[in-house]
Amino acid sequence: xxxxxxxxxxxxxxxxxxxxxxxxxxxxxxxxxxxxxxxxxxxxxxxxxxxxxxxxxxxxxxxxxxxxxxxxxxxxxxxxxxxxxxxxxxxxxxxxxxxxxxxxxxxxxxxxxxxxxxxxxxxxxxxxxxxxxxxxxxxxxxxxxxxxxxxxxxxxxxxxxxxxxxxxxxxxxxxxxxxxxxxxxxxxxxxx
Ligand code: G3H
Numbered sequence: 001x002x003x004x005x006x007x008x009x010x011x012x013x014x015x016x017x018x019x020x021x022x023x024x025x026x027x028x029x030x031x032x033x034x035x036x037x038x039x040x041x042x043x044x045x046x047x048x049x050x051x052x053x054x055x056x057x058x059x060x061x062x063x064x065x066x067x068x069x070x071x072x073x074x075x076x077x078x079x080x081x082x083x084x085x086x087x088x089x090x091x092x093x094x095x096x097x098x099x100x101x102x103x104x105x106x107x108x109x110x111x112x113x114x115x116x117x118x119x120x121x122x123x124x125x126x127x128x129x130x131x132x133x134x135x136x137x138x139x140x141x142x143x144x145x146x147x148x149x150x151x152x153x154x155x156x157x158x159x160x161x162x163x164x165x166x167x168x169x170x171x172x173x174x175x176x177x178x179x180x181x182x183x184x185x186x187x188x189x190x191x192x
Contacts, residue, residue: 021086083116
């Protein structure tokens with residue numbers, strides 16, 4: 001049966017510093033997750049062949065580096081673009097752009113970062129990805145939190161407006177099995 005696996009990239013140096021966006025490499029803990037990931041996938045997928053989709057950002061390439069499958073990079077899988085807030089912590093954003101910080105809190109789905117994107121923008125740019133996913137067999141997607149929230153909401157049949165609040169933890173492999181009556185979800189946490 002057709003299966004889709006989702007994983008965030010391993011913890012990055014920016015995650016450790018509480019910064020959003022950027023193109024940081026993985027932290028030592030994130031690199032451990034990358035080492036563990038082939039075993040987690042094997043546990044869940046057995047010897048099925050699959051294709052790995054990653055973004056164009058370093059942290060997804062590093063996370064997928066040990067996976068023994070064909071890999072495909074998609075620009076459309078890059079993280080939500082935080083525009084002028086790229087590289088800042090939430091505290092810095094709140095101090096520098098208090099109105100924006102509040103506007104995002106009021107409507108996280110529609111709020112578009114200055115010079116960047118909203119969740120709605122991400123949902124729209126993911127359309128080709130979703131279409132291609134519907135045509136494929138077994139795909140493992142290693143990408144970013146905001147992007148995974150939108151993909152997850154789609155397969156779980158949750159209204160897209162709720163995607164900003166989907167829980168997609170680090171260092172967890174999510175298995176989705178779309179069925180006629182709904183999608184079965186299994187979450188496998190890495191012990192690292
Ligand atoms: O900016 C990208 C983050 O991964 C998403 O976090 O939308 O909850 O701020 P946030």
